[in-house]
Amino acid sequence: MAQLWDFIDKLSSSILAVGGAGAMFVALWKWFKKPDINRDEKLKGHDEMLDNDNKRIKELEEKQVDTEEALQILMKSMLALMSHSIDGNHTDELKKARDDMQEYLIRR
Numbered sequence: 001m002a003q004l005w006d007f008i009d010k011l012s013s014s015i016l017a018v019g020g021a022g023a024m025f026v027a028l029w030k031w032f033k034k035p036d037i038n039r040d041e042k043l044k045g046h047d048e049m050l051d052n053d054n055k056r057i058k059e060l061e062e063k064q065v066d067t068e069e070a071l072q073i074l075m076k077s078m079l080a081l082m083s084h085s086i087d088g089n090h091t092d093e094l095k096k097a098r099d100d101m102q103e104y105l106i107r108r
Contacts, residue, residue, distance in 0.1 A: 066108075073097075073104050 077100075080093040 070104060073100050077101055 077097040080090060080097040083090040084094055
């Protein structure tokens with residue numbers, strides 16, 4: 001009976017030793033992988049910020065195109081008004097400038 005208890009004692013000690021070694025291996029593995037995990041998380045954050053920046057840049061570019069179109073219409077209207085003020089003619093240009101401005105404001 002003493003041999004049986006001795007065998008059980010050695011078996012349980014061996015199981016505990018293997019379990020402890022396994023736990024150490026897992027802990028070391030996590031410790032070695034931590035820089036990779038941190039880098040991947042940081043890159044994911046940078047990708048999200050880059051996507052947000054690209055969306056904002058696209059919106060700003062669209063607004064710039066719209067602003068340039070509005071400025072062009074205003075300048076044509078001012079030119080038509082100046083031409084009309086100088087000689088009293090060019091009513092067709094004034095009508096076209098008015099129509100262009102109405103079209104722009106309706107589309108907006």
